[in-house]
Amino acid sequence: MPELGKKHECPNCGVKFYDLGKPEPICPRCGVNATDTEEEVEAFRAKVEAAAAEDADEVPEDEELPAAAAAVDAEADAEAEIEDLDDDDEEEEEDEEEDED
Numbered sequence: 001m002p003e004l005g006k007k008h009e010c011p012n013c014g015v016k017f018y019d020l021g022k023p024e025p026i027c028p029r030c031g032v033n034a035t036d037t038e039e040e041v042e043a044f045r046a047k048v049e050a051a052a053a054e055d056a057d058e059v060p061e062d063e064e065l066p067a068a069a070a071a072v073d074a075e076a077d078a079e080a081e082i083e084d085l086d087d088d089d090e091e092e093e094e095d096e097e098e099d100e101d
């Protein structure tokens with residue numbers, strides 16, 4: 001079983017992910033550092049939005065929303081697969097019960 005590292009929840013987009021043992025838990029979806037403070041996340045978000053606005057200044061903001069929603073759905077599926085790998089915790093609890101006997 002590969003080393004998944006610590007589990008994090010992205011403070012920006014909310015996706016759950018493992019840091020894979022890396023010193024900085026970078027969200028695989030939006031690229032924010034999950035250990036950033038709220039202010040740093042705000043700054044990151046503002047920077048991404050500014051870059052996106054520059055990138056596609058012809059596209060009105062609301063036209064981008066459906067695409068963003070679709071991306072969230074795709075990520076939810078990937079997340080479910082990651083969650084399955086977390087079963088280890090339950091097995092450890094069972095071991096403890098046996099020790100009591």
Ligand SMILES: [Zn+2]
Pocket residue numbers: 010011012013014015027028029030031032
């Ligand atoms: Zn994120």
